[in-house]
Amino acid sequence: MEKLLKSKNLRATPFRLEVLTIFGKYENAIEMSTIESELGNFDRITLYRTIKSFIQAGVVHEIHVNGDSKKFALCAEGCENLHHQHDHIHFHCTVCQETFCLDTVEMPSLNHPTFTISSFDIQAQGICESCN
Ligand SMILES: [Zn+2]
Ligand SMILES: [Zn+2]
Ligand SMILES: [Zn+2]
Numbered sequence: 001m002e003k004l005l006k007s008k009n010l011r012a013t014p015f016r017l018e019v020l021t022i023f024g025k026y027e028n029a030i031e032m033s034t035i036e037s038e039l040g041n042f043d044r045i046t047l048y049r050t051i052k053s054f055i056q057a058g059v060v061h062e063i064h065v066n067g068d069s070k071k072f073a074l075c076a077e078g079c080e081n082l083h084h085q086h087d088h089i090h091f092h093c094t095v096c097q098e099t100f101c102l103d104t105v106e107m108p109s110l111n112h113p114t115f116t117i118s119s120f121d122i123q124a125q126g127i128c129e130s131c132n
Contacts, residue, residue, distance in 0.1 A: 008057040008080065015042075019050050020059070029063050029073035029090070029099040056082055063090050065099050065123075073101050084119065093128035100128060 001020045002012040010016060022038045023030065035047065051072065054060040058079030063071045078085045088103045102124070110117050 004059065008059050010053060010057050010059070015046060016050055016054075019047070019054075023060060023072070023074045027100065029065075029071035029101065031069065031071050035072075058082070058084060061086065063099055063101075063121075065090075065092055071099050073099075076101075076103070086119075086121075089122040089124050091124045091126065091128070093131055094125055095127055095131040098128060 001017055001024065005012040005016060005020065018039065019035060022035055025038075026034075032047075032051070035051075036042070036044075039047070051060065054072075055062060058075050058081060060072045061075050061079065061084050063073060065071055075084065076086070076088070086101070087107050088101045089107070091100045091102045092098075093100070107122070110120055
């Protein structure tokens with residue numbers, strides 16, 4: 001975890017490491033409230049700043065689920081300085097309401113004659129492994 005922060009040019013503060021460890025515990029994308037309850041005692045502003053710096057450095061990415069609720073998940077390699085490059089889809093389980101980053105699905109390449117597409121987000125819905 002410390003190495004990950006250093007590779008993204010972030011100082012490995014105890015709080016950042018603590019937040020990152022929480023991400024590491026979950027296989028699915030997590031909400032801010034999940035992080036908050038895992039932390040127990042924390043300063044909300046510090047937490048929001050930490051998440052923001054993680055997003056900016058390419059450590060985590062934000063996922064908008066069904067347009068309203070926001071979740072966060074660890075990035076794979078290749079994300080840095082707001083250039084998030086994800087070759088994965090966001091899978092939302094309609095039973096447990098959890099969201100997962102799925103890497104194993106082959107991504108389509110999107111091209112448009114006049115619009116330059118720099119990134120896109122594919123959301124899929126269905127039933128996850130443990131609910132199936
Ligand atoms: Zn990313
Ligand atoms: Zn599920
Ligand atoms: Zn993702």
